[in-house]
Amino acid sequence: MNHRSSEYLQAFRKSRKLFIGTLLVFILVTVAICAPLLAPYNPYKIDVRNRLSGLSGSHPLGTDHLGRDTLSQIIYGTRTSILISLIGTLIAFVIGLSLGTTAAYVGGVIENLILLYFDVIRSFPAIILILVIVSTFGPSITTIILVFGFIYSSLLGRTARAVTLSVIKEPFMESAIILGSKTGAVLTRHILPNIIGPVLIVTGMYIPFMIMAEAGLSFLGLGVPPPTASWGSVLRYGFENIMRAWWLILWPSLALALAMLSFNLFAEGLRDILNPEKRGELIIS
Amino acid sequence: MVKYAITRILWLIPTLLCMIIFLFTLTHFAPGDPVDVMCGPRASEETKTMVRELFHLDKPIHVQVFYFIKNLFQGNLGVSIADREPVIDKVMRVFPNTVVLTFFSMFWTFVLALILGSLSGIHQNTWIDYLITGFSFSMISVPSFVIGLILLLVFSIKIPILPMSGSGTEGSIWSQIYHLILPTIAISFAWLGFMCRTVKAMMIEVLSKDYVKMERSFGVPSLYIWGKYALRNAAMPVVTQLGFATGEFLGGAVFIEMIFRRPGMGRLLADSVSSLDYPVLQGTVFLTTIMFVLANLMADLSHGFIDPRIRHGH
Numbered sequence: 001m002n003h004r005s006s007e008y009l010q011a012f013r014k015s016r017k018l019f020i021g022t023l024l025v026f027i028l029v030t031v032a033i034c035a036p037l038l039a040p041y042n043p044y045k046i047d048v049r050n051r052l053s054g055l056s057g058s059h060p061l062g063t064d065h066l067g068r069d070t071l072s073q074i075i076y077g078t079r080t081s082i083l084i085s086l087i088g089t090l091i092a093f094v095i096g097l098s099l100g101t102t103a104a105y106v107g108g109v110i111e112n113l114i115l116l117y118f119d120v121i122r123s124f125p126a127i128i129l130i131l132v133i134v135s136t137f138g139p140s141i142t143t144i145i146l147v148f149g150f151i152y153s154s155l156l157g158r159t160a161r162a163v164t165l166s167v168i169k170e171p172f173m174e175s176a177i178i179l180g181s182k183t184g185a186v187l188t189r190h191i192l193p194n195i196i197g198p199v200l201i202v203t204g205m206y207i208p209f210m211i212m213a214e215a216g217l218s219f220l221g222l223g224v225p226p227p228t229a230s231w232g233s234v235l236r237y238g239f240e241n242i243m244r245a246w247w248l249i250l251w252p253s254l255a256l257a258l259a260m261l262s263f264n265l266f267a268e269g270l271r272d273i274l275n276p277e278k279r280g281e282l283i284i285s
Numbered sequence: 286m287v288k289y290a291i292t293r294i295l296w297l298i299p300t301l302l303c304m305i306i307f308l309f310t311l312t313h314f315a316p317g318d319p320v321d322v323m324c325g326p327r328a329s330e331e332t333k334t335m336v337r338e339l340f341h342l343d344k345p346i347h348v349q350v351f352y353f354i355k356n357l358f359q360g361n362l363g364v365s366i367a368d369r370e371p372v373i374d375k376v377m378r379v380f381p382n383t384v385v386l387t388f389f390s391m392f393w394t395f396v397l398a399l400i401l402g403s404l405s406g407i408h409q410n411t412w413i414d415y416l417i418t419g420f421s422f423s424m425i426s427v428p429s430f431v432i433g434l435i436l437l438l439v440f441s442i443k444i445p446i447l448p449m450s451g452s453g454t455e456g457s458i459w460s461q462i463y464h465l466i467l468p469t470i471a472i473s474f475a476w477l478g479f480m481c482r483t484v485k486a487m488m489i490e491v492l493s494k495d496y497v498k499m500e501r502s503f504g505v506p507s508l509y510i511w512g513k514y515a516l517r518n519a520a521m522p523v524v525t526q527l528g529f530a531t532g533e534f535l536g537g538a539v540f541i542e543m544i545f546r547r548p549g550m551g552r553l554l555a556d557s558v559s560s561l562d563y564p565v566l567q568g569t570v571f572l573t574t575i576m577f578v579l580a581n582l583m584a585d586l587s588h589g590f591i592d593p594r595i596r597h598g599h
């Protein structure tokens with residue numbers, strides 16, 4: 001066994017949260033990738049004779065108002081949810097990190113402009129801004145991913161800036177600059193390794209928020225356009241047929257809670273490992 | 286502290302100005318011509334030109350933004366495209382409902398977080414602590430609209446003891462409280478988890494302080510210590526956190542008002558989004574945002590006023 005993998009094993013031994021979280025995230029991603037193999041039916045196949053049929057041998061989790069199999073919809077919904085939240089997070093991470101570091105490193109007018117941008121975005125309640133932008137540009141997977149990346153980058157950017165500012169004050173930075181390191185080298189060799197941990201922790205905490213926001217948008221009918229399966233859309237069918245179909249509310253709720261729980265455990269486990277003295281505290285306050 | 290407060294407030298001016306410009310530009314590029322909607326399909330070109338001039342829609346966008354801001358200062362948020370009712374009237378009719386819902390939810394989050402968080406901090410590593418910690422962690426992973434839907438399903442449909450929809454009969458306090466129960470639980474539970482953990486962490490920290498140990502050795506009753514030192518110290522970060530989370534509560538209200546069919550800002554917003562009624566959309570988003578920004582400001586400043594260490598710049 002090489003050195004690296006034994007390090008991971010150690011991390012898992014130190015944090016049970018990280019172990020369970022990683023395991024659950026792994027399962028979720030597998031379900032998302034292997035959706036066509038796992039789903040018993042085509043999630044888009046309409047079967048009007050079996051509409052709103054309860055739990056049965058052929059449809060273990062019931063069917064919706066068009067007779068589509070709920071289990072298959074939930075399995076394909078994992079795809080939508082994981083795809084949107086992971087790519088959204090990646091975009092937010094890249095933009096947030098670059099803007100935050102630039103603000104802290106360059107300073108002056110540019111820093112103030114970037115801060116103003118962060119503050120303007122942050123002055124809206126996140127979900128409301130997401131609603132407005134998505135409705136303006138029309139709901140599509142691309143719009144939703146871009147909007148998530150754009151909004152959460154301003155939240156991440158503040159963290160990136162704050163952490164960079166504290167690293168810049170360290171004596172080793174001063175010596176690196178005096179010794180004539182180029183800006184690029186300073187950024188990649190000295191700043192980045194020191195800020196990546198804290199920024200990653202906060203990034204991890206935003207994944208559950210994106211999963212929630214995607215489901216919320218689809219619940220309002222502003223998420224991924226139909227017929228793409230999404231947990232939020234199934235919830236909406238459940239809400240519209242609440243008198244007759246409890247299963248359309250229960251299953252997507254469980255899927256949603258499980259996904260958010262997995263990423264929460266993962267992010268907190270990551271935090272416990274990277275920043276042991278903060279164990280048990282809140283990341284986002 | 287005073288210097289900090291002044292900078293903080295001055296910084297709000299460019300932020301809000303950019304916020305308004307951003308909001309206006311965004312909705313300006315939305316699909317659909319508002320004039321077509323307002324005048325109907327059979328209106329003549331002349332009527333359209335007149336309406337366009339009336340609402341300054343013929344001017345370039347920076348002039349329109351200027352008129353928009355000027356009108357804002359006069360308390361004029363424009364008229365709804367759908368029924369030409371002034372937006373301000375529309376909003377003010379439902380505004381109190383949302384404020385009541387948000388306030389109640391925050392209040393109960395505060396009270397329950399203090400109780401549950403203290404219990405788990407005092408009885409650390411007992412079954413009470415594990416139960417509460419487990420509860421908080423699972424609540425962090427459940428969005429408010431899911432809690433709302435499940436509550437609606439269980440307590441209004443399967444066991445019909447609480448009302449499904451509406452905000453209660455006007456004038457009857459009891460009916461209104463009765464209608465508030467489920468929506469309030471839905472919004473507050475989603476945030477209770479976060480706050481519980483803050484209180485617990487504070488509680489553990491304070492109870493391990495030397496002065497608390499000394500009081501204890503003098504035989505001061507633990508309930509007194511708990512109330513005088515621990516609770517006070519734990520309440521402060523919760524107030525601040527609640528202030529910062531106002532946006533999340535207001536966002537949660539959008540979903541909860543839809544699920545429980547309560548008239549409110551969130552419902553108005555969701556409706557205007559789906560009917561593309563941009564003036565109403567701008568108006569509701571603007572007011573909600575202002576509420577959020579002010580709550581944030583208060584949380585930020587109260588932080589300093591409650592804690593003398595911050596006030597004196599330590």
